[in-house]
Amino acid sequence: MRSLTESDIRTSFVNCSKGEAQRLSVPRDLGQLPWADLDFLGWRDPGAPDRSCLVAEWRGGLLGVTLRFPPSRRGLRHRSMCSLCLTTHPGGGVSLMTARKAGAAGREGNSVGLYLCTDLACSLYVRGRKVPESGGRLEESLTLDQQIARTTGHLSAFLDKLYA
Template sequence: MEPLTEKQIRASFVNCSKGEASRMKLPADFGRLPWDDLDFLGWRDPGAPLRAHLVLPPGAVPGPGGDAGPVGIALRVPEANRTSALKTSLCQICLTGHASSGVALLAAPRAGAAGREGNTVGIYVCADLACPLYLRGKRQPAGQRPRYEESLTLAERVARAGANLAAFATTVLSSR
């Protein structure tokens, strides 16, 4: 992913107001992000732990508006609840298996009028939103064995994760 400026990131959000986008806190390590290893930018808001954000690179979302620039999606994180350490959950973006506390159901208000009416879309995703780092083996799930072996190349796994994320973003942008 090409590095983005703070202004580009704040202007990219499609499902929150400009005021909400201007108040969100960027990742604490924003100046040191490993852009070369990122296929999208995802972070939990350090000032509001029940909020998370995803920013997809330009061209990642097919259709009108997706080719113009990055697409940002504001997400809500449910309050923490007890989960079993014996269960394994799978991220719907990168397909990394985690102890169940390593995957969270994040809800995104739909863009436009549907979102203002309270309609949301959910996705189970790595709780730390570090899917690109899990794909590349630069981060390992806590308390788990290393990532499951796959016959796909890294490029194929990255493409699959990008398609999964684009499908979610398309759903957020759709009016139904």
């Protein structure tokens, strides 16, 4: 992913108002992020503990979405798998995140959801740059490039649903 500015990020959101996009907390360390290892930029909003944000390159442009998720109530013995990167996590390491659809459908209350790594570090897990708490990723026969393509394909399919 190419490096982004705060302005790039704020103008990319499609499922919230311009005012809401201006009030979102944007990561302060944009200059230090490992952009070459990111398939998308994802972060939790420290001002709203039930909200995360995701910005991705999609169809030749940037697409930003706000995501909501409930607080985790799962025990540490329960493991869940992220639908994007197929990384397993114990407890609350995976959350069902929902995004309001873009346009009229979103204003009518329609949304789409996906189970995602709660910290949105999918790109780093796939590349082995970050290891999930208490464990690792499942052994795969796919090459790293194939795993990255699968992850970005899953992300693109999710983003496509925002406009369906």
